Amino acid sequence: MDLFFEGLVRAATLLARGDAELWRVTLLSLQVSGTATAICLLIGVPLGTALALTRFPGRGIVLALVNTGMGMPPVVVGLIVSIMLWRTGPIGQLRLLYTPTAMVIAQCVIALPIVVGLTVAAIQQLNPKLRLQILGLGASRVQLLWLLIREAKLPLLAAAMAGFGAVISEVGASIMVGGNLMGQTRVLTTATVMEVGKGEFGAAMAFSIVLLLLVYSVNALLTWVQQRGRPL
């Protein structure tokens, strides 16, 4: 228990002192995972809506693949993305390995199936008559898509939170494609693993507490957006 309090005290002192390293690591965590989540929402929500509304041969296989992807182990994603980004890899000439961009790519691979899968479920649970009604009122396809997304706002924001939660908390992929380089690709999770390895459990606890605070703040904001103006 003493380590828990040591971590709390240490986190508080580092934050209060405005420790440059802690802030940089925290900001990068937010940047990388926020970017990955935003990209996944941009691609995943329309993709998931389309998947929910269309019928085509092999749709079941695609959905099963998406649902499998929701449980993709981050280390596996990290390994695959690393091999792609290696200098000997297919897109190695981009020189992206050990950069925040590489971490965003890996986190997108992790979060995209989550966003798509939950979007499919969110859209499909809407009353099918709603779709007919919207089309009957003369809406275009894009308008239909937008109205359905708005109608499914609650579960879609849940999808955003699930996607963000998955990537901000993963460490396997980030450490592999980012390399935990100080000042460049060190994020809260990789810093925690490093401090544990050093036996600095107090510092590790401090990073963990900041991570929990960050995840809570982001989710509190999204929950507020989700629940705003909704009667009990």
Added chain:
Amino acid sequence: MGLFLATLLPLLVVLTGSMTAQADEPRLLLGTTVGLERSGLLAALLPVFERQTGRKVTTVAVSAPQALALGARGEVDVLLVDAAADEPGYLSAGHAIDRRLVMHADEVIVGPRDDPARAREAGDLVDALRRIAASNSGWASRADNSGLFQLEKRLWREAGLDPTGQAWYQPLGQGLAQTLTAATERQAYALADRLTFLERRDLLDLGIMVEGAPELLRPYHVLVVNPAKGAWLDDAGARALVEYLASDGAQAVIRGFGVERFGQPIFVPDA
């Protein structure tokens, strides 16, 4: 649709803005061990090299076998590792074209300050291990997949002892920090690298019992990856780093590293 894009797109621009700059800068990739990176020595050495040569160095800190494997694939330009046993074969296999001794670190045997096994008085390392085994004072072992545990197993073999199953032998299966804590709690002996022990010295009730034996020295070599491994390899940069690490300036930094903090050097310059 408008609102959805209107919120996400600016967010994306803001978030990515500060991250994109560094991708196209040429970087010299240095493959090294997590242990060396953590020591802080590279942070003391590399900025000088970067200023002198105008090259940015990216340190890829992994395990020594993983660093060698990355070098063999041409994924890093230069290596600074402590894998002396594997390095000659690595050179003859054509993965690296140049190898230079930079420095060495060392392991120590630590134990209770009153030294119940009288290991401090031992004539050599084998004698010390036999004394510890015979005294029943206890030995805390990492018993994990670390290089340190590989060394420990080799040392026991050389001493003609098989500790597994003995009452005094405590295999923990944990990291060195936890192993040293356990050694303090049980007033047992343990094998540790000097830096980790010194860093945690104040939290431990242990002292250095055995040091300086040749088997306990851990040399670090710098290896230039064979430029034939890929057109992208920065051979000139790798050679410049070799020259720099062997230079008087760098060797002096190595000698002085840790003296202020621990009262003794951690690395011994050898170039």
